[in-house]
Amino acid sequence: MDTYTFLNISYKKLKCTLFLVIIFLFFPYNNALASTVNSDTLDFNIKYKEILILTSNTDNMLWEGKLLKYLSQQFSSDNSLKLYTEILSSVNNDEEYMDKEAELLFMKYAKNKFNLILCLDDESIEFVAKYYNNKALYNTPIAYCGVNELSKLNRYPYNFFTGVLESPNLRLLIDSILSTYPETTNINIVLDETISSKQIKKLFYNISPYYSSQVKFNYISSNNIEDISFALSSKGNDCPSILVGNFNNASNTSINPEDTVTILKKSYSGPLYTLNHAYIGKGALGGYLLSPENHGKLAYEVATRILNGDPLHSISPILDLDYMFIFDLKEVSYNGVDRKTLPKSSIYVNDNWINRKFSAPVVLLLLIVLFIVIILMMFFAIKKTENEKKANLAKARYNEAMVNDKIKTEFITNFSHEIRTLLNVMLSSLQLLDIYKDNGKIIFTDDKDATKLSYIRRNGFRLLKLINNLIDITKLESGFYHTEFEVQNIVDIIEDITLSVVEYAEAKNINIIFDTNDEEFLMPVDVEKLDRITLNLLSNAIKFTPSGGCVYVTLTCNNDTIDISVKDTGVGISKEEQALIFNRFIQASNTNSASTSGSGIGLSLVKSLTELLDGTITLNSELNMGSEFIITLPVKDFDKASEDALIQVNARLANQSDKIKVEFSDINL
Incomplete structure (x- = not known):
C-alpha cells in the first residue's frame, strides 16, 4: 500500500471518528x-x-x-x-x-x-x-x-x-374423557410422524396398563390427513379421539388446524380432544394444554441466565407442569356434553351471553325483550285460537276425504273382480285352444301363430297377477283380509314350493338349492298366505339373477320362530333404495329393464302379508352382490290342531300349476 492510499484511508477513519464524537458531545441523552x-x-x-x-x-x-x-x-x-x-x-x-x-x-x-x-x-x-x-x-x-x-x-x-x-399428565386427560363418555371402550390417538408425536405415543403406552380392562387405545399415525381420515372412519364414529401433531394434504403441503378438523369431520363424527392449542376454537371439543406464553417465559428466564454468564451445569432443567383443561363451549353444546362432567378448573372459549355477568344496560335490554316476548305470546295465542278453528274445519274435510277414499277403494276392488272374471274366461278359452292344439283338432300352418298364442297367454297371466295383487292390497287396506291357520309340516310346504319352480329356474340356467335344519316341523300355518309370500320372493330372485347364478332357499326352525331365507346372486339393491323397496309401486332403479319390469306391488304385498301373519321381513343386499330376504314368523299355539288336518300335507300342491304360472308371468323364459 503506498503512502497516499494509507493517508487517504486514515483521513476517512478520522473524519468518521470525529463525526461520532460530535454526536455524543452535543446529543448525550439521545439514546x-x-x-x-x-x-x-x-x-x-x-x-x-x-x-x-x-x-x-x-x-x-x-x-x-x-x-x-x-x-x-x-x-x-x-x-x-x-x-x-x-x-x-x-x-x-x-x-x-x-x-x-x-x-x-x-x-x-x-x-x-x-x-x-x-x-x-x-x-x-x-x-x-x-x-x-x-x-x-x-x-x-x-x-x-x-x-x-x-x-x-x-x-x-x-x-x-x-x-x-x-410432560403432560395424560391420565388426567383420559379420566376426563371417561367421565364425560363413561361407556367408551376405545379411544383413538391420532399422531403425525414427528419425534414429538413418537414421544407422546410412548407416554400413552406407559399409561395403557392402567386402563387395559376399561378402554383400548387405537394408534393412528401418518403425516397425510387423508390417510388419517380414512383410518379414523374405520374405527367407528362414536369413540373419542385425541389429536396430536400437524398434518399435510395430498400434495405434502402443511394444512392449518381448521382445515384438518374440517377434513376429519367429513367422515368422522366423534368428539375430538387435543394436546395442541391450535385446535381449540377450530373444531376440537377440548384438550389438556400448556400455555405457549408461560412456557416461553420459563425458556426466556433460562436463556437470560445463560447469557448473563451462569454455567449450564448450575441451571437445572425445568419441568413445566402448568397444564390446563380448555374446552370450546360451541363444540361442548354440539356434542351434547354436560358441563358438570368436565373438570371444575376448566377454562372455556366461545362462551355465550348466558354465562356472563349482566350490566345495567343489558338487564334493561332483557326487560325490553321480555316485554316484546309477552306481546308476541298474546298475539300467538290469538292466532292459535284461529288456527284451531281452521284445524277443525280441515279435520272435517279430512273425514270427508277418508269416506270418499273408502268408496274409491271399494270401487277399485269391485272393478278388479269384474275384470278378473272376464280375464279368467279368456284364459280358459286359451287353455281350451291349447288342448285342441295338443289333440290335433287345431293345426297352425305358421309357427308364428303358435308363438303369438303364447304371447297372449303370458300377458294374460301378467295382467291376472297385477289384478290379484291390486285386489289383495285393497283388501289389506280395508281390513278385509283374514288368516286361516291349519297345522301343517312347514318343511314340506317350503320344499314343495321351491321344487315347483325348479323348471322355471332351469329355463334361465339358474340353480335352485333348498336347505333346512329340520326334516319335520309341525305348526299352525296359513298355507295360502305363505304360498303368496314364498312364490313372490322366488319370482323376484329368479327375475333379477343372471344366467349361471343360484337361488338359495333356507328354512331354519327354532323353538319360537321359523326363518325362511330366499337369497340370490343377482344384481342386488343399493343402500339408498333398500329403505324404499317395500313401498308400494316402487322398483329399484338397477332393475329397470324390459326383462325385469313389474308393477312394484309384489314386495309391498309380501311385507303386508308377512305382518298379517305377525312376522317380519329383513333385507340384506349390496349392489352386484345379490340380495337376501328373510321372513321370520312366530310359532303359534296348537289351539285347533287335530290329527285329521295332517292328511292334507302331501296333497295341498296338487293344483299349484296355474298359481305358479301367474306368479312367474313377469319372467321372460
Whole structure:
C-alpha cells in the first residue's frame, strides 16, 4: 500500500471518528437516536450477543409458532442481542438430507460465534445433539424448550444442555374423557410422524396398563390427513379421539388446524380432544394444554441466565407442569356434553351471553325483550285460537276425504273382480285352444301363430297377477283380509314350493338349492298366505339373477320362530333404495329393464302379508352382490290342531300349476 492510499484511508477513519464524537458531545441523552443506527455500521464499536433459535415448525397458528413469536418479542426488546431464526426441515429423519442441511447451516453461520442456541422442539434438539461434536456447535451453550422425552437427558450430549421440559399428565386427560363418555371402550390417538408425536405415543403406552380392562387405545399415525381420515372412519364414529401433531394434504403441503378438523369431520363424527392449542376454537371439543406464553417465559428466564454468564451445569432443567383443561363451549353444546362432567378448573372459549355477568344496560335490554316476548305470546295465542278453528274445519274435510277414499277403494276392488272374471274366461278359452292344439283338432300352418298364442297367454297371466295383487292390497287396506291357520309340516310346504319352480329356474340356467335344519316341523300355518309370500320372493330372485347364478332357499326352525331365507346372486339393491323397496309401486332403479319390469306391488304385498301373519321381513343386499330376504314368523299355539288336518300335507300342491304360472308371468323364459 503506498503512502497516499494509507493517508487517504486514515483521513476517512478520522473524519468518521470525529463525526461520532460530535454526536455524543452535543446529543448525550439521545439514546433513541443511537439505537436506530444500523447495527452493521457500528459492529466495530458495539459487542453483540448472538442467539440462534432452531425450530421445525413456524406456522403462526401452531404451538411452536406462538412460542417463537413470544421469545422473538422478548429477545428483540434487548438492543444488545442479535437474533437469528432457522426453520429445520429434517423431520423426515433422512440421514443424507440431514447431513446436507447441517452442512449448509454451518456454512451459513461459519463467521458467527453464538452465545446461545435455543431449540424449540424435539426435532431441533435431536438435530443439535446429532451434530454437537461439530466445531460449529461444540462448546456453544445449548438450551431447549417444548421437549417431551425426559429419559434422554442423562445421556451425552443432552446432559450438557439445559432448558424447559413438557410432560403432560395424560391420565388426567383420559379420566376426563371417561367421565364425560363413561361407556367408551376405545379411544383413538391420532399422531403425525414427528419425534414429538413418537414421544407422546410412548407416554400413552406407559399409561395403557392402567386402563387395559376399561378402554383400548387405537394408534393412528401418518403425516397425510387423508390417510388419517380414512383410518379414523374405520374405527367407528362414536369413540373419542385425541389429536396430536400437524398434518399435510395430498400434495405434502402443511394444512392449518381448521382445515384438518374440517377434513376429519367429513367422515368422522366423534368428539375430538387435543394436546395442541391450535385446535381449540377450530373444531376440537377440548384438550389438556400448556400455555405457549408461560412456557416461553420459563425458556426466556433460562436463556437470560445463560447469557448473563451462569454455567449450564448450575441451571437445572425445568419441568413445566402448568397444564390446563380448555374446552370450546360451541363444540361442548354440539356434542351434547354436560358441563358438570368436565373438570371444575376448566377454562372455556366461545362462551355465550348466558354465562356472563349482566350490566345495567343489558338487564334493561332483557326487560325490553321480555316485554316484546309477552306481546308476541298474546298475539300467538290469538292466532292459535284461529288456527284451531281452521284445524277443525280441515279435520272435517279430512273425514270427508277418508269416506270418499273408502268408496274409491271399494270401487277399485269391485272393478278388479269384474275384470278378473272376464280375464279368467279368456284364459280358459286359451287353455281350451291349447288342448285342441295338443289333440290335433287345431293345426297352425305358421309357427308364428303358435308363438303369438303364447304371447297372449303370458300377458294374460301378467295382467291376472297385477289384478290379484291390486285386489289383495285393497283388501289389506280395508281390513278385509283374514288368516286361516291349519297345522301343517312347514318343511314340506317350503320344499314343495321351491321344487315347483325348479323348471322355471332351469329355463334361465339358474340353480335352485333348498336347505333346512329340520326334516319335520309341525305348526299352525296359513298355507295360502305363505304360498303368496314364498312364490313372490322366488319370482323376484329368479327375475333379477343372471344366467349361471343360484337361488338359495333356507328354512331354519327354532323353538319360537321359523326363518325362511330366499337369497340370490343377482344384481342386488343399493343402500339408498333398500329403505324404499317395500313401498308400494316402487322398483329399484338397477332393475329397470324390459326383462325385469313389474308393477312394484309384489314386495309391498309380501311385507303386508308377512305382518298379517305377525312376522317380519329383513333385507340384506349390496349392489352386484345379490340380495337376501328373510321372513321370520312366530310359532303359534296348537289351539285347533287335530290329527285329521295332517292328511292334507302331501296333497295341498296338487293344483299349484296355474298359481305358479301367474306368479312367474313377469319372467321372460
